Amino acid sequence: MTVVVNPRSGRGRATRLLPRVQAALQEGLPDSELRIMRTRSFDDARQLALAAVAQAAPAEAGRRPDVLVMMGGDGMASLGLNACAGSHIPLAIIPTGTGDDFARGVGIPRKPAEAVQAIIAGHTKMIDLALVTGDLTDGHKQRYVGSVVSTGYDAKVNYRVNHAKVRSYAWSLLAEMAQLRPLNYRLTIDGRPLHTRAVIAAVGNAGYVGGGIHLCPAADVTDGLLDIMMIGPVSRWTLIRLFPLLFRPGFVKHPAITQLQAHEVIVDGDGLVPMADGEELGATPLRISCVPSALTIVVGND
């Protein structure tokens, strides 16, 4: 078992928790060889995750497969799922980030101590991933996304937070609200064109963005489908009323909200800033396809 740790995730929470996590894993899995790798940078984390998967052994009779454990936030989860996708190596997450939306959306316990117990118990399930193809910011042409691709108001808020000198989510929400205007979207949903105007258009594999916004409430990571959620050209005041409701469980019903499901969506439009896992994703057009059962993850008991 290789545990790749971003010591800075959750503003240093991972560093504080690591000794307890290590002790619990050693106690719970005394026969496992445990390798703990503290990352020095995001690139370092990517390399360590890829190397761990390349060296990992699959399951054999009477023996569990090697497991990649990513300890950090959504950035680390994204590196882990991209390293494990399509392999037979299960991915476990110990969520110590500020958002942890991937863990939230796929049934991984959000409390680190419970996530460790889930790893010890070793229950796994296969989940779908969204494969994004296009000119991506990381220089690649393809990347898996586990949670949501955002392109509207919420993505602009995320972009503003990332580029602000002082990172304030509340301030960015307000600043983007002041500039709110519907964006022109040119979507192709399972081959059918849909030209529309919207303030939010998100494509979800799992349902959460922005640290608990349930933007795609119908998303199911085992149904082989992507969930598309759009909020049409509403006024600022309507969005201010709708937005907090997205933090609550359940569905938000409003005539401006459209929810669809598809195997593949091509997202294009004017002035879109696609974001995923808290980072810029790339320039439009982007093709987003659901890849069923692309990843095995370690989950808690439902």
Ligand SMILES: Nc1ncnc2c1ncn2[C@@H]1O[C@H](COP(=O)(O)OP(=O)(O)OP(=O)(O)O)[C@@H](O)[C@H]1O
């Ligand atoms: N030593 C490091 N290893 C990995 N990433 C690092 C490191 N130091 C800083 N980072 C930065 O941390 C970010 C990834 O953090 P991660 O997603 O693990 O946690 P978070 O940002 O606290 O949580 P969340 O993404 O859930 O809000 C990247 O933007 C990366 O550049």
